Amino acid sequence: MTLLAIHGLRKQFGERLLFDIEALELRKATAYVLTGLNGAGKSTLLRILAGLEQADAASCTYLGMPVALSPYPPAMRGSIVYVHQHPVLFSTSVCKNIGYGLAACGMPQADAAERVEAAMAWAGVTHLRDRLPHGLSGGEKQRIALARAKVLEPRLLLLDEPTSNLDGAAREQVIALIPSLTAAGSSVVMACHDRDLIALPGVQRLKLRDGRLQARQQRARLVK
Numbered sequence: 001m002t003l004l005a006i007h008g009l010r011k012q013f014g015e016r017l018l019f020d021i022e023a024l025e026l027r028k029a030t031a032y033v034l035t036g037l038n039g040a041g042k043s044t045l046l047r048i049l050a051g052l053e054q055a056d057a058a059s060c061t062y063l064g065m066p067v068a069l070s071p072y073p074p075a076m077r078g079s080i081v082y083v084h085q086h087p088v089l090f091s092t093s094v095c096k097n098i099g100y101g102l103a104a105c106g107m108p109q110a111d112a113a114e115r116v117e118a119a120m121a122w123a124g125v126t127h128l129r130d131r132l133p134h135g136l137s138g139g140e141k142q143r144i145a146l147a148r149a150k151v152l153e154p155r156l157l158l159l160d161e162p163t164s165n166l167d168g169a170a171r172e173q174v175i176a177l178i179p180s181l182t183a184a185g186s187s188v189v190m191a192c193h194d195r196d197l198i199a200l201p202g203v204q205r206l207k208l209r210d211g212r213l214q215a216r217q218q219r220a221r222l223v224k
């Protein structure tokens with residue numbers, strides 16, 4: 001089942017055409033890696049999908065409904081989450097950071113607290129619940145940012161280089177979280193150069209090259 005399909009997606013910065021993508025199709029509950037050389041436009045594409053950057057599209061459907069990319073549709077705003085390469089956390093406790101989006105959309109406190117607990121456990125950050133962001137490691141911050149995104153139960157997570165600043169156990173902990181996102185029904189697009197992320201079983205490959213998008217399908221897929 002298709003989650004998002006865009007045809008004729010063009011992005012220009014002034015006179016410069018960054019890419020002209022004939023077709024981008026993202027399936028439900030599927031993980032994708034988006035590769036390409038530095039400057040190919042990976043972050044820009046993720047930012048367009050998240051509604052943080054404007055672009056021209058010939059046609060777009062989201063959950064089978066035709067939508068315009070501009071202005072960015074509320075249905076996409078409410079179910080697509082972008083996680084920055086260097087996540088910015090608010091200067092409040094880890095658990096309040098994770099629950100912020102739920103409180104903002106008016107979820108009752110008891111329900112929100114339950115979801116936040118589950119997200120903290122998932123990301124392995126329960127022991128950090130009362131800590132302030134200052135002094136947390138890069139890996140801890142990245143896992144908190146992933147928990148803050150997952151708690152919203154998005155249909156699509158856009159992860160910009162989620163492991164680029166991490167190594168060793170911190171990197172492995174983040175990589176280990178990815179398959180459970182698709183198992184929970186979310187699709188994931190990760191801009192990355194990390195071979196271990198690219199090699200995760202069932203992950204589909206998208207590559208930006210010379211302004212075009214190449215898709216390479218793998219047979220095995222993660223849970224749908």
Ligand SMILES: Nc1ncnc2c1ncn2[C@@H]1O[C@H](COP(=O)(O)OP(=O)(O)OP(=O)(O)O)[C@@H](O)[C@H]1O
Binds near residue numbers: 037191
């Ligand atoms: N707001 C902007 N105005 C003009 N040019 C921009 C803007 N944002 C990005 N670019 C240019 O678009 C190109 C693609 O940038 P982008 O960050 O999307 O690439 P990337 O593939 O994510 O690169 P990297 O792997 O280095 O992160 C770069 O040449 C960048 O300078």
